[in-house]
């Protein structure tokens with residue numbers, strides 16, 4: 317079989333920036349140690365590209381959501397360092413946890429029972445302090461079945477750490493109320509934004525995700541966190557169009573004058589959604605030079621105005637403006653979505 321040519325999409329990961337972000341979040345965690353949320357293939361950036369860097373920067377605990385995510389991770393870190401946030405919800409998942417040695421986060425009395433039935437072993441426990449997603453509700457923390465658990469980390473999750481407001485203090489108080497009910501080795505509450513809330517929220521272990529990968533979870537992190545993900549796309553074709561000609565589906569863009577345009581290998585199937593150019597002000601980058609988007613994003617292609625970059629040729633590469641705070645403003649997508657939707661046609 318002939319070798320498959322390199323794809324026309326590249327996602328460059330700045331591993332120095334990733335290591336820097338981990339170390340900064342660990343430093344901001346004070347006496348607490350920072351773990352790393354690596355679910356959803358490291359927020360879309362790639363387990364193989366990111367986890368070795370996080371491990372070598374000092375991370376010792378890694379959070380995924382699904383059991384299907386464990387194997388890829390176990391290639392790089394000890395199974396006992398992998399925590400599965402959805403927990404073991406049935407006998408098959410509990411048996412898999414035992415076999416592979418990854419640690420479930422127990423979220424309900426049902427899960428506690430299942431874990432006990434397969435013989436238990438080290439686990440984490442999530443209590444829900446107001447987000448009403450996963451976790452034991454506060455009255456449940458006194459249930460005797462929990463006494464059978466060997467709990468490493470007792471944790472909860474903040475709903476609004478990226479905002480100021482009374483909810484953070486309310487969740488902190490609710491978490492403190494649960495601490496004595498369940499024997500544990502460590503406590504954990506803060507995600508990326510929670511790390512920036514300061515020492516009261518840090519406890520023993522923090523769980524940043526977004527900001528490891530360059531997300532500015534709170535304004536305090538703006539000058540601390542560096543961009544990690546740099547997507548690039550290849551130019552497929554250059555063409556000249558005349559005044560009055562249109563570009564793309566539904567002829568949404570019509571040229572006011574003769575111009576040179578470029579067709580770039582990037583579309584909504586790659587996570588570059590139409591929202592990037594809904595207001596007609598989207599752009600790609602050639603160095604610092606903006607290449608305005610023209611018309612609708614297609615599935616596999618986007619057209620840009622090359623007037624300001626006459627040197628660009630077919631086969632050259634252009635960059636996506638993926639500074640996450642700005643990109644979120646441009647697209648009305650969250651920084652989380654912008655990372656996790658980057659498609660699997662990118663060479664990582």
Ligand SMILES: *Cc1c(COP(=O)(O)O)cnc(C)c1O
Nearest residue numbers: 353473507508509523524525526
């Ligand atoms: C995803 C997740 C995190 C990481 O959150 P960020 O906002 O990305 O830092 C931490 N804890 C839990 C329980 C999570 O699900």
